[in-house]
Amino acid sequence: MEINGKPLLMVHDFEQAARDTLPHNAYEYLEGGVADDLTVRENRTVFDRMHLNPQALVDVSKLDTSLDLFGMKLAFPVLLAPTGYHKLFHPDGELETLRGAEASGAHFMTACFSTVAYEEIASAATRPLSFQLYLQPHREHTKAIVDTVLGAGCAALCVTVDVPVNGPRDRELRSGFGLPEGAERSNLSFLGQSLAHAPHRPAGRDIYSPVRAPNATWSELQWLRSVTPVPLIIKGLLNPEEAEKAIDCGCDGVIVSNHGGRSIDTAPAAITALPRIVQRVRGRVPVLVDGGIRRGTDVFKCLALGAKAVLIGRPYLYGLAVAGAAGVARVVEILRTELEMAMGLMGCARLSDITAARLWQP
């Protein structure tokens, strides 16, 4: 795949192309973190500082990247993270992302703030989808969303808990970012136009969002568990104690994440927080991780530290912006191929061969 005569060989090429393609405010929404973007950078630099410990003379003539996750068979351990407002990046929004996900075989976790309603995405899907939920200020509104997505066959529910209030999204604010005409939070349209189409940041540095609960505590998670008959995954933890509480509440999976550096600035890289959570969880539920994954070696490092799978956010949005479904599929294929190359070069034929022994200990 090429754009303006330049080959798109790696995720970084897609990032450059997205910057050249997108309107400035959409690009700032996509790329920005919060405050000084220190956690965004940390998510990357920790991967770059980690060294690998290859093994020679292992039979890698057959590589197997398949896994079972939340009752689904996946061909490889890279999922599409929930991200909002895909109509900013392509006129067909999440439907176009779905086409790319299906073409590449990647599992798509659709977002609460999608610009196409979950039922519409699900009715176009030929494979299971999961749905990311933001708990709403009123429980009956959360329940209505949950009932709708379960009714549309949602395979797993992922509740994001790391943004009870807004962070200082200064890059967005400076760029004048707002939801364009024709784009709304379609899953929230039952709440009325004022909430479904509320500007992303109503009055600049508002602390509270009208469509995310600032008052949710662990008892709300227990309640959510009681009304969710499919796997329930918690997203946005960095602390082992909280992973323990999530398991106590009946969660079936934990996603270690700092929201791609978009929640609290100077939180550690997700990969830094991963080992302690893995140690505490002791295999009781799968632990996933996201944040800063741009290379197959990054995926490999996450798995070596005990993640069962990883998610990518910005990379597939670059693909969506640059070349629609084909771009999404190409980004996934790049990471999948790079992971296979890393496995071969590291002497790991199966995912279960990727252990902490493959990380260089100084």
Ligand SMILES: Cc1cc2nc3c(=O)[nH]c(=O)nc-3n(C[C@H](O)[C@H](O)[C@H](O)COP(=O)(O)O)c2cc1C
């Ligand atoms: C543009 C954008 C929108 C996002 N929207 C959501 C969202 O609605 N819900 C959510 O749980 N996470 C959201 N995230 C966070 C992602 O799910 C994921 O944690 C993060 O993107 C991973 O980091 P990466 O972008 O470096 O891969 C968003 C991230 C980006 C970049």
